[in-house]
């Protein structure tokens with residue numbers, strides 16, 4: 286009788302331990318170690334120490350031409366870098382209910398309509414449920430091949446027959462299981478084993494496979510983290526429950542850029558592509574109220590205008606609150622520190638809230654200036670001009686540093702009807718202000734003085750807001 290090797294696998298990060306522990310030593314999560322059967326070696330009957338000989342290839346050689354195929358969903362293609370790469374595997378990660386299945390059935394239908402073989406395997410919903418959704422989305426006529434299956438061996442066997450599909454959607458990887466692994470479906474070992482088998486099939490057949498992965502904060506359900514290292518690209522589908530906007534972002538991409546985003550709107554008839562997201566993000570603007578500034582940002586090659594909202598209010602707590610939605614909290618702390626140290630804006634007695642409108646998440650340091658403007662505007666109770674955009678990076682010395690692609694940002698702002706831009710002084714030399722009236726600021730303190738001078742209480746002091 287063969288002795289089974291058992292190990293304890295962290296369901297959060299996939300680290301293995303020899304004995305059970307309350308806390309995973311790799312990721313520090315508690316109660317995530319579960320005993321799992323080890324994966325059997327892939328090649329049956331292989332003796333240890335004996336390897337198969339293989340030929341080594343030169344770097345220069347035959348490469349497959351046209352390995353990319355556009356999905357037909359432009360916003361998805363923008364994020365993948367132009368379409369699905371033959372033989373590649375992509376992980377589509379996101380919270381449950383965010384719209385992954387909806388997006389992928391729409392992409393499958395677009396592929397099928399373009400005459401390619403597209404297969405959609407659901408491990409979560411019955412065929413009838415998928416059909417019902419397709420009907421709602423107006424996709425009934427698309428020749429997508431459907432199945433409700435969870436066995437990876439069965440799926441690979443079935444899809445090896447006939448014409449190789451160009452696109453295979455596996456919804457979701459957490460529901461799949463393979464005979465090669467003894468653990469229960471949904472555990473890290475099963476998820477990893479199933480993903481491995483599907484990746485091998487993609488490489489062998491040349492089909493592009495999309496694995497859907499639910500992300501949960503709960504460590505008990507195997508996160509698709511372990512799969513991230515194995516696949517060619519990881520796309521994250523994000524959005525806030527209260528907003529209809531959905532943002533698709535590349536977290537990892539072996540074949541394309543990782544800074545492009547795709548913007549969608551969830552409607553009653555599925556996901557609608559948003560070709561001009563700035564218009565959408567600015568559509569709910571609250572003009573003329575203090576504490577809002579429009580940031581002219583860039584997401585990859587596309588300029589994107591978003592509103593940054595700030596609220597600075599006297600605190601009743603010993604330690605004032607700092608809450609941020611859509612921006613990096615450590616960037617906010619830095620901007621607050623620079624305001625305190627170099628501009629005389631004392632915020633120790635105030636709660637500070639910062640929010641990026643529309644559920645957007647900004648990663649650029651170029652948003653510093655807009656965030657600072659919104660914060661000072663709220664504190665001074667001085668609305669900023671409604672027709673102005675802001676961008677610039679704040680350095681620890683209080684200087685405003687130039688940012689990349691200033692002309693593209695200005696052009697987008699001009700296109701959307703903005704007439705003024707508050708930008709770093711260095712943007713002057715880059716030329717091309719897109720027809721906007723530019724105010725150049727060299728330091729954060731001059732911006733603070735400008736905003737304070739607009740304050741409706743008329744005093745030029747830098748630290749007001751509680752004098753009423």
Ligand code: TYD
Pocket residue numbers: 379380381382383384385386387388418421422551552553554555556
């Ligand atoms: P779904 O694609 O099932 O999410 P996921 O696969 O990521 O779990 O989307 C579920 C949500 O989307 C659900 O709350 C309803 C909403 N929805 C619409 O608003 N309109 C639609 O046309 C569809 C199909 C779904």
Ligand code: MG
Pocket residue numbers: 385386387409456
């Ligand atoms: Mg789903």
